[in-house]
Amino acid sequence: MITPEFFDLEIYSVYKAISELIGEDAWKVVWRSGEILLNEIWEELGLEEVDVFEALRRLADYLKEAGYISEIRIKREGDVISYEMTEPVVARGAKRLIEEGLVPPHISTSLMFALLKRKGYVAEMIGEPEFLPDGRVVERWQLREM
Numbered sequence: 001m002i003t004p005e006f007f008d009l010e011i012y013s014v015y016k017a018i019s020e021l022i023g024e025d026a027w028k029v030v031w032r033s034g035e036i037l038l039n040e041i042w043e044e045l046g047l048e049e050v051d052v053f054e055a056l057r058r059l060a061d062y063l064k065e066a067g068y069i070s071e072i073r074i075k076r077e078g079d080v081i082s083y084e085m086t087e088p089v090v091a092r093g094a095k096r097l098i099e100e101g102l103v104p105p106h107i108s109t110s111l112m113f114a115l116l117k118r119k120g121y122v123a124e125m126i127g128e129p130e131f132l133p134d135g136r137v138v139e140r141w142q143l144r145e146m
Contacts, residue, residue, distance in 0.1 A: 004067075004089040007089050007090070008089055008090050008091070008092050008093045009093065011090045011093055011105050011107070012090070012092075012093030012094075012096060012097065014105075015029075015093070015097055015102065015103060015104060015105045016097060016100070016102055018103070019097070019102035019103045020102070024103070026102070026103035027103055029103075030103060030104075030105060030106050030110050031110050031113065031114070033105075033107075033110055034106075034107075034109070034110025034111045034112075034113055034114040035110075035114040035117075037107075037110075037111050037114070038111055038114040038115055038118065041062065045058045045059070045062055046058070047059075047115065047118075051119075052115070052116065052119040052120075052121060053074075053076070055115055055119060056074050056112060056115065056116075057074070059108075059111060059112060059115060060072040060073075060074060063108050063111075067089070068088060068089055068107070068108065069085050069086065069087065069088045069089070069108065070086045070087040070135075071084075071085075071086035071087075072084070072085055072086070072108075074112075076143070079142060079143050079144060080126070080140055080141065080142060080143065081123065081140070081141040081143050082138065082139075082140055083109070083112070083138070083139040083140070083141060084136055084137075084138045084139075085108065085136065085137045085138075085139075086135055086136050087135040087136075088107075088108065088137055090104075090105055090107060091131065091135070091137055093105075094106070094129070094137075095131050098128060098129070104129075109125070109139060113141075116143070117146075120145060120146050121143055121144065121145055121146060122143070122144050122145075122146055123141040123142065123143050124141065124142045125139060125140070125141055125142075126139075126140040126141060126142055127140065
């Protein structure tokens, strides 16, 4: 079994290399990787037949069961979504990449954004993720229908 510490370092290294080699185009890798992952699990999770918020819940459960995150909360308030992750395995590396001015992996975020897009929504991140001392990472997204 791979350790969370190794996975975090590996993802940090890969995204640092991508950012150094292709600069801001690294964002294309972030968003495309979410689309590819979504395609891989779409049928397995039965995402076609459910509404967008049930689909988000299923993705959240999938990420938790996979060991990517210990807890996850998605709350909608009007057209803003609050996305709270507890102890995502890539948090340390993602924080370092942001501090270095490089593109972070946003593994779960890119997956959620790909789902929203496929269900007819567009989401944009509001500011940077907030890394809290207790291990939570909080993002806020602006949501609108396409």
